Amino acid sequence: MKRISLLVPVLLGISFVVFLLIHLIPGNPAATMLGTSATPAQIARLDHALGLDQPIWQQFLDYLGRVLQGNLGQSISQYQSVSSLIAYALPNTIELAVVALAIAVGLALPLGVASAVWRNSFFDFASMTFAQIGISMPVFWLGTLFVEFFALDLHLFPTFGIGPPVGTALASLVTGNVGPLGSLLAHVALPALTLGLTGAAIVSRMVRTAMIEVLGQDYIRTARAKGLSSGRIVWRHALSNALLVVVTVIGLQFGYFLGGAVIIESIFAWPGIGRLTVNAILARDFPLVQGCVLVIAALFAVVNLLVDVSYALLNPKIRYQ
Amino acid sequence: MSKSYGWKVRMAAGAALALMLAGCGTTAAQQNASASQKPVYGGTFSIGIPVDAGTLDPRLAQDTSAQAVDSLIFNGLVAINNSLQAVPGLATRWKQVNATTWDFTLRQGVEFSNGQPFTSADVVYTYQTILNPKFNAPHAQLYAPIKSVVALGKYEVQFNLSEPYAPLLSYLNMGIVPHLSAGGANFATHPIGTGPYELKSWQRNSQITLVRTPHFYGQKPYLSQIDFAVLPDNTAQVNALKAGTLNMITSPLPPQDIITLEKDPSVTVQKETGLGIIYLNLNLRDPILKDLKVREALDLLVNRQAITQSIYKGIDTPAATTLIPGTWAYDPNIQAPAFNVAAAKKLLAEDGWTKNSQGVLQKNGKTLTLTLSTYNDPNRVEILTYLQNVLSQVGIQAKVVQQDWATFIAGVMAHHYQVALIGWLGLVDPDKAMYEQFTTNGAFNWEGYSSPTVDQLLQSARTATTIAQRKADYDQASQIVLHDLPYIVLADQGWVVVTGKNVHGLQINRTGSFRNLESVWLSN
Numbered sequence: 001m002k003r004i005s006l007l008v009p010v011l012l013g014i015s016f017v018v019f020l021l022i023h024l025i026p027g028n029p030a031a032t033m034l035g036t037s038a039t040p041a042q043i044a045r046l047d048h049a050l051g052l053d054q055p056i057w058q059q060f061l062d063y064l065g066r067v068l069q070g071n072l073g074q075s076i077s078q079y080q081s082v083s084s085l086i087a088y089a090l091p092n093t094i095e096l097a098v099v100a101l102a103i104a105v106g107l108a109l110p111l112g113v114a115s116a117v118w119r120n121s122f123f124d125f126a127s128m129t130f131a132q133i134g135i136s137m138p139v140f141w142l143g144t145l146f147v148e149f150f151a152l153d154l155h156l157f158p159t160f161g162i163g164p165p166v167g168t169a170l171a172s173l174v175t176g177n178v179g180p181l182g183s184l185l186a187h188v189a190l191p192a193l194t195l196g197l198t199g200a201a202i203v204s205r206m207v208r209t210a211m212i213e214v215l216g217q218d219y220i221r222t223a224r225a226k227g228l229s230s231g232r233i234v235w236r237h238a239l240s241n242a243l244l245v246v247v248t249v250i251g252l253q254f255g256y257f258l259g260g261a262v263i264i265e266s267i268f269a270w271p272g273i274g275r276l277t278v279n280a281i282l283a284r285d286f287p288l289v290q291g292c293v294l295v296i297a298a299l300f301a302v303v304n305l306l307v308d309v310s311y312a313l314l315n316p317k318i319r320y321q
Numbered sequence: 322m323s324k325s326y327g328w329k330v331r332m333a334a335g336a337a338l339a340l341m342l343a344g345c346g347t348t349a350a351q352q353n354a355s356a357s358q359k360p361v362y363g364g365t366f367s368i369g370i371p372v373d374a375g376t377l378d379p380r381l382a383q384d385t386s387a388q389a390v391d392s393l394i395f396n397g398l399v400a401i402n403n404s405l406q407a408v409p410g411l412a413t414r415w416k417q418v419n420a421t422t423w424d425f426t427l428r429q430g431v432e433f434s435n436g437q438p439f440t441s442a443d444v445v446y447t448y449q450t451i452l453n454p455k456f457n458a459p460h461a462q463l464y465a466p467i468k469s470v471v472a473l474g475k476y477e478v479q480f481n482l483s484e485p486y487a488p489l490l491s492y493l494n495m496g497i498v499p500h501l502s503a504g505g506a507n508f509a510t511h512p513i514g515t516g517p518y519e520l521k522s523w524q525r526n527s528q529i530t531l532v533r534t535p536h537f538y539g540q541k542p543y544l545s546q547i548d549f550a551v552l553p554d555n556t557a558q559v560n561a562l563k564a565g566t567l568n569m570i571t572s573p574l575p576p577q578d579i580i581t582l583e584k585d586p587s588v589t590v591q592k593e594t595g596l597g598i599i600y601l602n603l604n605l606r607d608p609i610l611k612d613l614k615v616r617e618a619l620d621l622l623v624n625r626q627a628i629t630q631s632i633y634k635g636i637d638t639p640a641a642t643t644l645i646p647g648t649w650a651y652d653p654n655i656q657a658p659a660f661n662v663a664a665a666k667k668l669l670a671e672d673g674w675t676k677n678s679q680g681v682l683q684k685n686g687k688t689l690t691l692t693l694s695t696y697n698d699p700n701r702v703e704i705l706t707y708l709q710n711v712l713s714q715v716g717i718q719a720k721v722v723q724q725d726w727a728t729f730i731a732g733v734m735a736h737h738y739q740v741a742l743i744g745w746l747g748l749v750d751p752d753k754a755m756y757e758q759f760t761t762n763g764a765f766n767w768e769g770y771s772s773p774t775v776d777q778l779l780q781s782a783r784t785a786t787t788i789a790q791r792k793a794d795y796d797q798a799s800q801i802v803l804h805d806l807p808y809i810v811l812a813d814q815g816w817v818v819v820t821g822k823n824v825h826g827l828q829i830n831r832t833g834s835f836r837n838l839e840s841v842w843l844s845n
Contacts, residue, residue: 027727031734033375034459035383036745039764040734046457078525079376079509088525140554147560159561160552162527266553271527275553279372279526284727 001293003308007301009107014297015067015290019060022281022289024242028052029076048131049112050076063290072294073287077280081293085276090295093272095166096195096264097257099188104198104203105250109239111200111245116215117234127204134201141268143194150190191268195261199253206249210242217241243314251307258303259296360826364843365546368835369558369570373526373551377508379496380451383459385746385833390529390549392834395496395514398425398444401832405596405648405749407490411439411497420485420786421468427476432536433499435521441472446500448480457764462757462764463492485628485784487791491750495528517542517839525611526551543826543842547835562588562819568843569820569827576634576700582819591829592636594646595816599637599701600755601693601809605769611687614672618804619740621668622711624660629812636815642799643745643754646813649788650751652796655803657810666715674716682716694722695742696729704811705742733767741767744814747833751795755779758804762819770807774798 030046031038038046047053051062066073072082080113111131115124151159163169163184172180214220215238223233262274273292368478374387379395399407399415412425431439448470451458452462466486471479480489481572502513512520517539518531529549550567552558559578563585572595583590601623603610610616625639641657644650658664674682674689682689691712693705702723709719726731733741748754756779757763761771775798782794802808816831823844830837 025728027725027731031731032727034457035385036730036765037383037460039462042454042457042459042461045454049455049457077375078373079378079381079506080525085525121488144556144560147557152560152564155564159566160557161550161563161566162524269527269550269552269554269557271525271551275526282725282727284377284671 002136003305007298007305008260010301011294011297015064015294016060018290018293019063019286022284022286023059025284027284031077032285038227042300044084063265063287065181067294072291075285075288077285077288080102082287084292085288086273086295089273089276092162092270093258093261093274096270096272097254098189099192100195100199100257101250101254103192104121104199104253107158108197108203108207109246112204113211113234114237115208116211117230119200119212121134124208128208131201133189134197135205137198138208140193141195141265143191145263146190147267150260152198156297157190158185160267162205162270190234191261191264191270194267195257195264199257203246203249203253207242210245211238214242240314244311247307247310247314251303255300255303258299285291325593345820358844359578360543360842361519361844362380362541362543362842363545364543364636365548366544366569366824366838366841366843367567367688369552369561369567369571370549371551371555373556374529377512377523377529378498378503378509379512379514379522380447380458380498381509386549386551388747388833388834390531391496391512391514392516392836393518393531393547393838394512394516394520395498396431396516397494397496398427399490399493400836401491401494401749401834403828403830403832403833405645407493410494411444412493412681414542415490417636418479420784421482423471423480423482423489424426425480427478429476429539432513433502433513433515434534434536435499435513436536437501437513439497439499439515440475441478442479442500443497445470445472446503447495447497450498450503451495460492463753464495465731487783487785488750488752489760491753496750516836518547521546521745525546525592528538539841541676542839544838548837562821564820567821568824569818571819572815574817574819576632576636579636579817579819580634586823589820589822589824591818591820591827593744593816593829593831594638595814595831596645596748596833597744597814598640598643598645598748599704599742599744599811599814600643601811602733602741602743603739603807603809604736604739604767605743605807606736609687609691610739612672613806614668615689616809618665618668618672618715619712620761620806621658621661621665622717623657623708623809623811624711625657625811626660626705628704632700632707633812633815635647638815640810642810643748643758643802644751644795644799645748645754648751650795652792655796655799662711662715668772669715676716680716681718688718688806689716690720692720692722692739693742694724694729694738694740695730696726697723698745701742720733733734736767736769742811746814749832751791752779752783755795755798755802756783759798759807768807770805772801772805775801775805795824 030043030052033126034042051059075082075085078085111127115127116316118124139205147159150156164180169180220233220238223237259274261272262278265272273296277292280292291302334772366661370386372384372386374390375384376382377387377391379391382391397410398412400410402408405441411428411431413428415423415425417423427441433439449469450456451461451464452467465482466482468483473479496514499513510523517533517537519534520531521530529720531547533545540816555578557573558570562570579590582588603616605611627638629635629637669682673684677683693708695701695705705721709721712719731740745754757765759766760776760779778794782791785794786789818829819829825842825844826840828837
């Protein structure tokens with residue numbers, strides 16, 4: 001509870017810093033909204049209508065007052081409430097992030113563990129080369145290659161767009177119609193694979209390092225001396241301890257997937273919150289930027305909280321009040 | 322290993338095929354093939370757009386995506402054809418009663434997509450809201466000379482102007498909105514018009530879906546659904562077109578991609594001069610740039626041929642003025658001086674600029690340094706980098722600055738720049754390309770230009786009653802501007818449309834309106 005209550009000052013602080021930063025950079029939302037056809041008088045009038053001619057502290061207090069009442073305001077550039085725009089983009093982002101994380105963890109754990117167990121073998125060399133390539137290769141390039149190969153060459157997946165909403169796909173599944181779920185998976189496959197592979201590259205290296213360290217500990221030697229099987233030692237005794245470090249990295253990766261997959265979202269025309277935020281910044285859409293950052297920060301904080309909770313699950317010695 | 326070998330074989334075969342087919346211009350052949358087939362109704366047509374529309378309320382729209390979508394949902398009193406002439410839209414005919422009064426007869430039996438009948442009240446309402454300062458219509462400036470719009474009858478409206486305004490008709494293609502439904506805030510996201518299509522759904526930053534409306538008064542269009550897919554990445558647009566997921570992509574596209582697509586037999590490329598220009602805006606308040614000799618030297622150092630050929634691959638064409646080729650105002654005899662480094666050097670020397678020990682020109686202890694700024698468009702940055710290189714050859718020290726659009730345009734509007742590379746789009750009338758740009762204290766006269774003769778000519782062109790008189794005024798004003806050089810116009814922008822092979826009946830429309838899709842059909 002104490003940890004959850006700490007979120008409030010964190011989010012307040014983030015709101016304040018973002019509010020200051022977005023107001024400090026040059027560019028006027030009224031001018032961007034009206035375009036180059038607008039006269040200075042028109043811009044001044046719209047500035048006034050939007051309250052942008054008020055002192056900055058006044059604007060912040062007004063904003064804060066609205067947020068505390070659950071009102072994130074109205075988008076200047078998209079003529080819609082900020083909350084409705086986020087409500088549309090956020091599930092798309094979460095869908096992509098969850099699938100990407102599943103791919104990342106699904107690949108990274110076996111690769112990292114095997115590399116550590118068969119340290120300095122050909123497999124270790126090959127998997128760590130894969131990881132190095134995954135880390136080094138620009139994500140836009142990887143995405144473009146996947147489109148070329150899987151979509152244009154093999155016609156396995158669509159080149160862009162999102163499928164039906166998760167809820168619709170699952171509801172159809174209940175009635176025995178697998179079409180919507182297939183469409184959803186086909187659409188999410190390439191962006192999630194692109195994002196997931198870069199994540200897998202980072203996490204697998206972390207898993208390897210953590211596992212090598214744990215496998216050298218005395219209690220592992222004791223376990224071996226007691227005659228436990230290699231599989232039990234690696235998966236039960238070593239990995240559960242190594243995961244303490246790995247979970248932190250996975251949490252950070254998930255946070256990145258949630259907030260920072262802007263390039264992937266652009267390549268695959270995925271309408272997520274990352275693109276929404278970048279477009280808002282480019283348009284100087286102050287309320288939308290504030291709303292998006294607040295939601296991304298809250299998500300990040302929640303993910304960190306879950307990571308902390310998972311420590312206690314992984315290591316019974318860790319207890320939170 | 323075998324997989325990798327297979328790749329190589331396929332790539333080699335693909336390259337050989339590409340070489341064999343290179344240069345196979347298919348546009349004319351395709352059009353003939355289309356003409357011989359019978360049009361069919363139905364099908365979903367998908368178009369790639371680089372950014373989502375901000376609003377679909379035509380009175381508030383200012384981005385090209387919104388204008389493209391709105392052109393299918395709404396009708397204006399007039400439509401603007403490819404020759405930039407006003408042709409009947411919701412008004413079937415019109416007459417100029419006197420210098421400041423225009424009467425329009427409206428089409429009868431027209432319905433909005435919600436079934437409401439269209440009448441003069443809708444026209445009055447549309448223009449009243451645009452002219453209301455509180456409504457904040459981005460293009461309100463274009464309609465400022467309209468004093469009032471009154472209904473003379475159910476199907477008759479009168480426009481009363483505060484002064485004679487010749488370009489009026491060119492701007493009356495603004496979509497007419499229903500007075501009974503357009504008052505709410507959600508009209509921006511739930512538009513209702515009298516066009517051939519109506520909005521079915523809008524997934525923000527993803528897709529806008531239009532369906533054919535049964536309420537349209539005109540001939541039934543072939544396509545039953547039109548999807549606008551928001552694809553910010555140009556490569557993704559090209560890939561989707563090749564994969565057949567998209568049926569059409571349009572400018573702005575990277576020139577290199579267009580050249581590649583022209584060699585691709587699976588697509589058809591159509592090109593035309595668009596309605597936009599790119600130019601260097603010279604801040605005349607700047608101590609260096611207020612010197613006409615320096616501006617003349619800069620003009621001589623701009624190699625328009627190299628810029629349009631090397632950077633724009635011939636899709637954009639060299640230009641000297643803001644008047645668009647192929648329109649009534651354009652005078653091909655008005656030409657910019659040819660690229661001439663020696664002449665520029667001579668001019669600067671005559672003006673007293675000499676090279677210092679670092680090889681940089683200076684005069685009265687002041688070095689000739691310039692900041693060239695633009696926003697983060699790769700082609701425009703390339704132009705400035707090229708220009709920077711040319712300028713350095715004569716001893717002008719130039720710095721290239723690129724910013725995001727909002728920062729860049731805020732700087733220009735606040736006059737915090739020296740040389741800015743910008744563009745104008747949608748120049749349907751020469752008034753839109755010159756009046757606010759070059760009249761003293763004009764709204765877009767960011768450069769601080771002032772010429773009483775140009776003021777008088779542009780005012781005269783606004784009030785002239787004949788095209789011949791307007792042309793004479795604009796041509797003369799353009800010549801003076803070309804001499805005074807507040808702008809160095811670089812190029813006329815090309816308008817490119819690329820379609821898949823199953824698309825038929827498309828006539829390119831350089832106004833950026835997508836109304837030409839009414840005649841488009843898809844074959845299997």
